[in-house]
Amino acid sequence: MSDAFEALTKRDHDSICNTYARYPLAIDHASGTRLFDVDGREYVDLLAGIAVCNLGHGNPELLETVTRQWTKLVHSSNLFHQQEQVELAEKLLATCGADKVFFCNSGAEANEAAIKIARRYMHVVRKRDAYEVITLDGSFHGRTLATLTATGQAKVKDGFDPLPEGFKTVPFMDLDAVREAITDKTAAVMVELIQGERGVRPLSQEFVDGLVALCREHDILLIVDEVQTGLGRTGKYWAHQHYGITPDVFTTAKPLANGLPMGAMFAREEMAAAFTPGTHGTTFGGGALVSAVASRVLDIMKRDAICERAADTGRYAMGLFEGLKAAHPDKVAEVRGLGLIIGIELTMPGKDIWNALIDAGFVCNLTQGNILRLLPPLIIEKDDIARFAQTLDGLLAAAGLPKSEA
Numbered sequence: 108m109s110d111a112f113e114a115l116t117k118r119d120h121d122s123i124c125n126t127y128a129r130y131p132l133a134i135d136h137a138s139g140t141r142l143f144d145v146d147g148r149e150y151v152d153l154l155a156g157i158a159v160c161n162l163g164h165g166n167p168e169l170l171e172t173v174t175r176q177w178t179k180l181v182h183s184s185n186l187f188h189q190q191e192q193v194e195l196a197e198k199l200l201a202t203c204g205a206d207k208v209f210f211c212n213s214g215a216e217a218n219e220a221a222i223k224i225a226r227r228y229m230h231v232v233r234k235r236d237a238y239e240v241i242t243l244d245g246s247f248h249g250r251t252l253a254t255l256t257a258t259g260q261a262k263v264k265d266g267f268d269p270l271p272e273g274f275k276t277v278p279f280m281d282l283d284a285v286r287e288a289i290t291d292k293t294a295a296v297m298v299e300l301i302q303g304e305r306g307v308r309p310l311s312q313e314f315v316d317g318l319v320a321l322c323r324e325h326d327i328l329l330i331v332d333e334v335q336t337g338l339g340r341t342g343k344y345w346a347h348q349h350y351g352i353t354p355d356v357f358t359t360a361k362p363l364a365n366g367l368p369m370g371a372m373f374a375r376e377e378m379a380a381a382f383t384p385g386t387h388g389t390t391f392g393g394g395a396l397v398s399a400v401a402s403r404v405l406d407i408m409k410r411d412a413i414c415e416r417a418a419d420t421g422r423y424a425m426g427l428f429e430g431l432k433a434a435h436p437d438k439v440a441e442v443r444g445l446g447l448i449i450g451i452e453l454t455m456p457g458k459d460i461w462n463a464l465i466d467a468g469f470v471c472n473l474t475q476g477n478i479l480r481l482l483p484p485l486i487i488e489k490d491d492i493a494r495f496a497q498t499l500d501g502l503l504a505a506a507g508l509p510k511s512e513a
């Protein structure tokens with residue numbers, strides 16, 4: 108550890124709320140798919156700021172948009188009609204089956220908007236006393252009081268009682284459990300199609316088909332949380348397009364403005380009718396600057412066929428990682444992924460390997476203690492993936508076998 112790093116970590120500890128188990132790294136600057144720490148060391152970025160900087164760091168076209176829009180208009184507020192916001196909405200709606208969008212500033216806020224529109228739709232449009240949202244074990248939906256209550260992980264709820272009413276979590280991918288949880292108070296089921304934080308755990312097509320049928324049968328909404336999987340991450344604009352479904356409501360955030368904070372909630376016309384002037388809002392949401400940047404992100408994605416590129420690079424990566432699993436069946440339990448959201452589940456705690464990867468110049472995420480999660484910029488080169496796989500291969504070969512239970 109260098110003096111610069113030590114000094115910064117001490118000031119961080121002394122001044123910032125201690126809510127993050129930070130990596131042993133301080134990033135000074137970044138370019139493309141590379142991160143540079145405060146000591147000038149270079150890393151291949153396989154995390155993209157947690158699925159945020161999908162077009163890489165310091166993208167020159169986005170810089171052009173930021174500087175142009177900064178001098179033109181940064182923020183006027185949602186009291187006004189805004190060209191940039193409308194333009195972005197039209198481009199986003201062209202990628203999916205939704206009719207309307209509400210802009211906000213984060214994933215949690217997008218999910219709050221989804222929960223609010225579901226409740227208000229039931230109460231005001233359908234005149235039903237239905238407000239409950241059913242979610243799945245292992246899910247992650249955010250850190251606000253409502254979204255942490257929706258989240259299917261006990262650790263995010265600890266110490267925050269009393270939690271808001273109207274949420275039920277059921278076991279993962281258990282259709283009978285969802286069916287049993289549905290009552291006349293149920294407004295919606297909310298799911299991630301691939302549970303990101305839980306270690307890249309996809310829902311099966313069969314389960315999703317069953318869920319869609321169940322929602323239709325009971326006349327409740329299906330909300331899909333695409334905060335992490337949205338906008339090309341899985342090799343299509345939206346993960347739900349892989350499943351061939353059209354959610355009633357879905358959300359995104361992380362990659363929308365490639366690093367500037369922005370979220371969005373999409374709804375079909377019928378649900379959108381529940382939001383009338385004064386029923387929901389935000390000061391910053393959909394501001395001119397972030398909207399202009401997100402709009403340019405969509406232009407670049409379309410022009411450069413970023414979804415196809417992510418799908419192709421993802422297939423290549425999965426091939427390599429399946430090879431690692433075959434070479435180290437005792438150490439790699441499973442490899443899961445779609446496009447460039449990939450989880451490599453180890454049979455043992457992954458902290459040492461994850462640390463060694465950082466030392467070797469690769470930054471990825473370790474989740475649940477034993478799952479290496481890769482969320483690289485969608486513009487990552489296959490060569491970088493190959494070098495990562497080669498490095499991981501060496502580390503797995505050198506790692507001790509997991510101790511048996513006995």
Ligand SMILES: *Cc1c(COP(=O)(O)O)cnc(C)c1O
Binds near residue numbers: 212335
């Ligand atoms: C990150 C994430 C959220 C929360 O987003 P924030 O911007 O941190 O509020 C919600 N859902 C999913 C699936 C996420 O990955």
